[in-house]
Amino acid sequence: MGQSWGRTPHESGSGKTQGRSKAVYGVDNEYSVETFPPIEVPDEILYEVLKWVPAEDIVKSCVYVCKQWRDVINIQMFWKEKCIHELGYTNEIFHFLVDEDFKKLYFKRPYQNNLIKNPDAREGFSHWKIHDNGGDKWRVDTAAGCNPIEDYTGNKLAKRTLCWVTSYAECSKSQTIDLLEKGCSEHVLDDVRPEIHVSEWYAARPDCGIKYRITVQLLRNKEAKIAVKEWTFEDTKPAGSDWFKAEHTFSNYEPGVRFIRYYHEGKDIKFWSGWYGAKMTLSSVILDLKHTSSKASSEGSSKAS
Structure with missing residues (x-):
């Protein structure tokens, strides 16, 4: 009793x-x-x-x-x-x-959850490692001059989202995610190997074009120089008010991934003093077991038939 x-x-x-x-x-x-x-x-x-x-x-x-x-x-x-x-x-x-x-x-909450800390500049530069601080350096901005980002994300909670903005010389920073520290199990990382979705929103200003680049690496250890898998995307945008989404899904990668390194950089294309370079926000890394489970179920059904 x-x-x-x-x-x-x-x-x-x-x-x-x-x-x-x-x-x-x-x-x-x-x-x-x-x-x-x-x-x-x-x-x-x-x-x-x-x-x-x-x-x-x-x-x-x-x-x-x-x-x-x-x-x-x-x-x-x-x-x-x-x-x-x-x-x-x-x-x-x-x-x-x-x-x-x-x-x-x-x-x-290591799965189905954004593993990036401070993904939208609300905490300034906390949890990020600054590599290059060129021009007038990195700055946290309200995205003034850009269209409302919630119009693109479809998420009203994105209203008044802050962003990082770059200057006239290269500004870059990164964040490295320790997957075991986040609560992932070795079994899931090595045997299940869930799809890993990475993304970020970036924009220019109405009066100046930008250069933007993002690189995400899957690593065996924190100091690894050779990645298990790597994705890089770069873009040059003319002056404008639109937001654009950089996104990629890692799948079928080798076992042994323990860290994810998320790196982005940007600058303006007119070399103007101030902060006219690439804006970026809503950085995201998600280990997707839902999609993995659905895919495994469909593959199992196909083999059975």
């Missing part, structure tokens, strides 16, 4: 108890002198209730209530269901997740 809990029993008619209640709560508590029987809650019911509690409250408060609550919360299936209900994980996705720590999976 489940753990018992309830209000602390009081002796009926205890003036001392009523006085203490008034001192604590500021009013007389008519129930403070009543005795309540302990309540026993089966684990199954407690499980169903707790799985709807916000995860932050679970790990900061609920787990410390009593041993029963802690034991229920530490069940792997409890966190698996949180992944299903809140992260949209399907049974097809779980087919690839062998011996996963589902609590770690829930909080780390």
Whole structure:
């Protein structure tokens, strides 16, 4: 049976108890002198209730209530269901997740989630390594002069998105993602090898053209000079107010990928003082198990037929 809990029993008619209640709560508590029987809650019911509690409250408060609550919360299936209900994980996705720590999976969220930190300049240059700071250097901008980016992304949440803007000489920076630190398992990286979607939005200004370049590398180790796979895209745009999306999907790459290096650079084409170079924002790297699972299912069906 489940753990018992309830209000602390009081002796009926205890003036001392009523006085203490008034001192604590500021009013007389008519129930403070009543005795309540302990309540026993089966684990199954407690499980169903707790799985709807916000995860932050679970790990900061609920787990410390009593041993029963802690034991229920530490069940792997409890966190698996949180992944299903809140992260949209399907049974097809779980087919690839062998011996996963589902609590770690829930909080780390390494799949179906953007792994780039500070993807839209809201935190300035935090989490990015600046390589070149040419001209008047990098700058965080409000994308003034460009069309609203939400008109291109279809996402109203992109409204008032900030961006980085480059100057008249080359400005470049990068971010390296440690996939194991992010919560990915070696099994998924080496055996499943989910498709990896990378993308970014970039734009010029209405009064000056730009040069833009992005390179994304899949690496075996952080200092690797030779990538398992690499994608580079570069573009020169005339003056204008439109946003453009650079995007690529890595698939069928070799096992052993542990890091992803995301690099971009830009400048203007008129060598004007100030910040007339390429604007960039909404950088993204997503390991896509949903698409991988769908692809695996269709291939399995084809072989069966």
